[in-house]
Amino acid sequence: MNNGGTEINITGGKLIGGTESGGNAIYHPQLGTLNISGGELSGYDGIQFKSGSLKLLGGTITxxxxxxxxxxxxxxxxxxxxxxxxxxSSAYIGSMDVVIAGTAKLEATxxxxxxxxxxxxxxxxTSSASELKKFAVSSxxxxxxxxxxxxxxxxIEEVITITGGIYSSDPTEYVAEGYEVVPVGDMWQVQKTQPVGPVTPVIEPIAPVLPDVSDDVKEEVKPVVGATETDTAEAAAKLDGITEDMLEIDKDEIVAVKADTVVKVVENIATLENVTSADVLPLPVFTAKVESKKTVMISFSLAGADLKAAKPEDVKVLKVLGADSGRLxxxxxxxxxxxxxxxxxxKVDGTIFKGAIEGSETYILSIFIKDGGAFDLDEADGSVADPVAILATKTVEPHHSSSSGCNAGFAGLLLLAAVSFIYRRKR
Incomplete structure (x- = not known):
């Protein structure tokens, strides 16, 4: 009945629908399951669902x-x-449940x-009530x-649960209790309600937005929502070169690298000025699943003040590689x-920002790590794990010794004086 029992899984590729009203990329009237984690779907209409279970965990539906x-x-x-x-619709009597999460993007142009x-x-x-029984958006x-x-x-509000995501219009009337809508530029972001008072908002991975890029970039770069860790021992077990004593549970109950650990790492990087714990903003330790040998894109929503720089090119993002080693x-x-x-x-809409950073504005920091690369501390194939911190510091020129021939300076004057003295002694 109703062609039930189907299962459709879409992980990539392109699916193009019609150019007139009703021209869907996908038409799904049956009691089946539709899972979408990647790919590009487009048409006059995107996906039309009349019954079944839909999970949108990635991909772009336009x-x-x-x-x-x-x-x-x-x-x-x-x-x-x-x-x-x-x-x-009366011809298709079957309940619908919909989950939108991960990096899913829905756009009506x-x-x-x-x-x-x-x-x-x-x-x-035959029916007077919507068959939509669940609609949940977490990102x-x-x-x-x-x-x-x-x-x-x-x-219909009774079946809607919205706890995350970025929207082009205010979704306040549908947001779950304990969550709030925050204007971010010309968009609205749903997040956990923040306590009243000067408390820093929770910093955690968000759904990355890959801007308009070429197909070869899409083939290599994979946007993924990083999964945060809540246990230091479990996190350390995934991070080659990182021990549990280098990590801590931060105020948001998420694992992060200790600021003191970051300070020790910076002390061993000759091209950075010394920093104190107050100059360090550790980001949550995260793990992410990605196709083998592909480059994962992880994003964080941050206030301009958190970036600790006046311009994007001046931001210092440190990769901690061990107790005394790291690279920018x-x-x-x-x-x-x-x-x-x-x-x-x-910017919050995914476009690249190149202007002056305003402390009170919100920006997206996106970092890129290749599975199996030098910055991937998770030795498992297809899995990336990472401890990262933002620094308030400057890059300085490394010091050169006088023996290098690059810096005569005061040492050169002493040498000339010695030669003159020897010359006088010989006379």
């Missing part, structure tokens, strides 16, 4: 058409212009269209020219296929 007034269709697609439309649209559109009177990006979220059925990530002004051991600063 609707290119303008918003249209839905017309009931019990035997085919209902045009909406949305990247994801959830339609109750047409005039007035929504990233997500929900509605009841049927020709008969991801939802962008549209109209409302990012458009739910039209009565009482290199700044990249653009994202290319060769991003291993580099970082960049982005």
């Amino acid at each position: 609707a290119t058409g303008a918003k249209v007034t839905p017309v009931a269709n019990d035997n085919g697609a209902v045009g909406t212009g949305a990247a994801l439309s959830l339609i109750t 047409g005039t007035g269209a929504s990233a997500v649209y929900e509605g009841i559109h049927e020709t008969g009177d 991801g990006t939802l962008i549209s020219s109209g409302d990012a979220l458009s739910f039209t059925s009565e009482g 990530f290199k700044y990249a002004s653009d994202i290319t296929a060769d991003m291993d051991e580099k970082f960049t600063i982005q």
Whole structure:
């Protein structure tokens, strides 16, 4: 019945739908499971779901058409212009549950269209309530020219749980208790409610946004939401060269490298000025799954003041490699296929930021580590683990000894004086 029991898994590639209203990249009326973790799906409408279970954990779903007034269709697609439309129809009686997480991106580019649209559109009177039984968003990006979220059925708020994500319009009415919406530039980000008072917001990995890049970059660079660690022993076990005594549980109950450890590392890097613990902002230790030998992209949302620099190219991001060793990530002004051991600063919409950093503004720090590369401390194939810290310091020229021939200076004057003295003695 209803062609149930199907399972569809999409991990990459491109799927292109129609150019007219109702032209979906995917039309899913059956009681089956649809899992999407990568790839690019596009059409006038993106995905239309009428029943089953949908998990969007990655990939980009784009609707290119303008918003249209839905017309009931019990035997085919209902045009909406949305990247994801959830339609109750009498011909397809089956519950829907939807989970959006990871790096999933839904975008409706047409005039007035929504990233997500929900509605009841049927020709008969067999149902009067939406069949959407669960709609949960924990991360991801939802962008549209109209409302990012458009739910039209009565009482639908009871099945919606939003605890994360970045939106192009304010999703406050659908946000779960204990969470809040924070304006970030011209976008809105959902996060845990912060206590009243001068408390620093939780710093943790967010869904990376890969800007408009070439296919060869997409093939190499893989945006992933890093998983934070909560146990120092378990974290140390994944990090080659890092011991448990170098880590601690921070104020947000997440594992981070100790500031004192970072200070000791900096003392052994000749090209950096000495720093104190107050000059260090440790970022959470994270792990990330990625295709073997590919470069993972991990992002953090930070206030400009946390970057501890006036310009993106002056930001110092330190990779801790051991108790007394570490190296700086290199700044990249653009994202290319060769991003291993580099970082960049982005706006909240994912575009590269190259201006003056404002302390009160929010920016995205994205770091890039290749699986199996020198900065990957997790020896397991397809898994990257990392302790990173931001430094308030300057790069200095390394000192040269007089024997190098590069610095005569005062030593050179002493040598001339000695030669003159010997010459007088001989006379």
